[in-house]
Amino acid sequence: MATHFKIDGLKAEIEGKEILKGLSLEIKGGEIHAIMGPNGTGKSTLASALMGHPKYEVTDGSVELNGEDVLEMAVDERARAGLFLAMQYPSEIAGVTNSDFLRSAINARREEGNEISLIKFIRQMEGKMKELEMNPEFAHRYLNEGFSGGEKKRNEILQMMLLDPSIVILDEIDSGLDIDALKIVANGVNTMRSEDRGFLIITHYQRLLNYIKPDFVHVMMQGRIVKSGGPELAERLENEGYDWVKEELGIVDETVGQEA
C-alpha cells in the first residue's frame, strides 16, 4: 500500500501550555516535506507529539498513517507501524551497546522465533556504518554515551537505515554538524528516498536543503503552518529571512508558548 501520512488539526500542549494550535499536513510516499521556521514556533513539539513523547499531550486533531489512528498507539507501536523520528537530542544509555540496542530494535519488528541472525545483522550494520563513515568501534560503544553531537546524528541516521521506516521525521538533524558530516548525513537520507517512503525534515536553516531537495516547504509560526510552497520558498527564506512572511501575514510575535 502506498504510504499516506495525514495530520489534521493537530493541537498539543506541554504542562498545560498549548504549543500546536491546529496543524494540518499530508505526506505521501516519495515526497519530501521541509518544515522551516524560527526558534520557538513549535517545530520540535510537532516531532515529539507525532512520536508520542510522554510530556506532550495531544488535545485535538488526528494523525493517520495508512488509515490507522497513530494517536491511539503507544510510542513503540507507532515505530513498528513505520514512523521514525531522528531526534535532536538522542538519549545516552550507559551499559547498553549500540549493536545490542539496534538488534533489539530490529527484532522488535520481527516475529518471535524469526529474529535476525547475528551474522546477517552484523553484516547489515557494518555496511551501513561504512556508508555513514562511522568508526566500526561505535557498534560496541554504549548507546550515544560520550558521542559527539555529530556522531549522535550519524547514529540516528544509522538507525533509520536499519529500521526501514515508511515515514521519517528528521528533527534538526543538521544542528551541530560540520559541512562534511552534513553531506554524509544528507547522503544517507538521499539513499533512503523511495516511492514508499515519506520524509518530514524539520530545520532551522536552508543549508540542509541544498543537499536534500524537498518537494514541499512549509513555514511554521505560532504553532501552525502559515505558508507553504516549493523549494523556491526555502531559498527566499535563506536570502531574506522570515520578516517578510510575518509582514505578509500580519504576525508580530511568531513564537508560541514562550514566557513573556
Next chain:
Amino acid sequence: MSTQTILPIDRETLAALSQNNNEPAWLSALRLEALELAGQLELPVVEKQKISRWNLDAYGTYTKSAAIQSLSELPESLQSLVKLEENSSVLVQHNSSVVFQQLSAELAAKGVIFTDLQTAVEKHADLVQKYLFQAVKKDENRLAALHAALWNGGVFVYVPKNVEVDLPLQAVLMADDAAATFAPHVLLIADSNSRVNYVDNYLSTEAVGVDQVVHNGVVEVFVNAGAHVRFASVHHLNATNITYRRAVVENDGRIEWIIGEMHNGNAVSETMSVLKGNGSSSDAKVISAGTNDQKLSITTKAVHFGKSSDSQMFTRAVMRDQASAIINGITKIEKGATKANGEQTEKVLMLSPKARGDANPILLIDEDDVTAGHAASVGQVNPEQVYYLMSRGISKQDAERLIIHGFLAPVISEIPLENVQEQLRSLMERKLGQ
C-alpha cells in the same frame, strides 16, 4: 525469662551433635563457648534495618544428607550450574552436610586441599585451628556467635606457596529442607605467592519458604604475602540471609570479590577486606536485586592498615515493588597507612515508586597522606531513555530490561568467569522480569 530460651539449640543437644560428628574436643569446646556467647551478646547493629523484627531464630536441626556418587542425582536446576569434567574441582553441600566432592588429580598432586570443613577439621586440624574464626570472631555479636556454634558442612581451601589454580574451584550449597540447619562456613587460605579462583553458588528450592529459615554463613579468606584470590559468590536463597565475608590481606596480596546477592528473603551481607599488608589491594564488585517486600542491607568495607594499600568498591542494586535496600560503602584508612587509596561507588536503581534505596558512602580517614573518593546515586529509570528506546519499536518492558541490564553491565561484564556472568544475568532476568 532466661536468655537460654531464645537460643535455637540447647547446650546438651549441641554437645551431643558435636560428639556424633566425631569432632575433636577443641571444636566441641569452641561451639559450646560460642553458644554461651550467643546468649549474652546483642544482635549486630545494622543501620536503618530493624533486623530484630526479622525471623532470625528458625535454624532448624542438623540434617545430614546422604552422600551421592554422581551429580546426576542432584536437582536439574543445580546441575546446570556445574560442569563436571575429569579435571574440575567441585564440592556440593546439601542442607547440613557435604554430599559430593571432587578435586582434580593435578591440583591434589600440587598439595591443594579442597574439601568440606568438617573433614578438614579431622584431617588438617593444624591449619583449621590456626585460622578458623580469626577473621570473623565468634564474640563479635549474637549472629557471629550462633554461626560459630552451629556451622556445618562448609568449604575448606588451602593453596600452598607458589601454586596457581586457574580453573575455578567450585562449590554449590543447596538448601531444600525448611527443617534443616543450613550454616556453611567457608575457610580459604592462599599461602604466599599463590593464585586461586574460587566460585560458589548458594541456592534453595521452593521447599524452603521465603524467610521461613535462617541461613547464617561466614566466609573467611586469608591472603598471604603476594597471593592473589578471586572469590566469586552468587546467593539465591529464600531464607533470611546473614552473610559475613572477610578477607585478611598481607603484603602485596590481592583479594577480588565478585558478589551477587540475589535472594528472595531479607538479607544482611557484609563483604570486608582487611588490608593489613603494605601494597595489599582489594576490589569488590557487588550486585543485588530486591523484589516484593524484601529488606536488604548490603555493606562493602575496606580497612586499610598497610602502606600503599588500595581498595576499590563498586555496588549496584536494582529494587522493585516495595523492596528496600541500604547500601553502605565504608572506606576506613587507619593512621600509618600512608599512600593508601580507596575508591567506592554505590548506585541504586528503583523500578517502582514504593521501592526504596539508600546509598551511603562513608569515608573514615585517620591518615593525611592518602587519596580517597566516593560516588553514590539513587534514581529511577529515566523516562526519556524509555521513550527513546520505545521510539525505535522496542516495547516498554524490553526497554526497561535493556536499561536495567545496562545499569548492571559495568559490574557483570567485569566478572572474569563467563558462566557466573550468565548465571547472574538469568537470575536478574528471573527476579526482575515479568
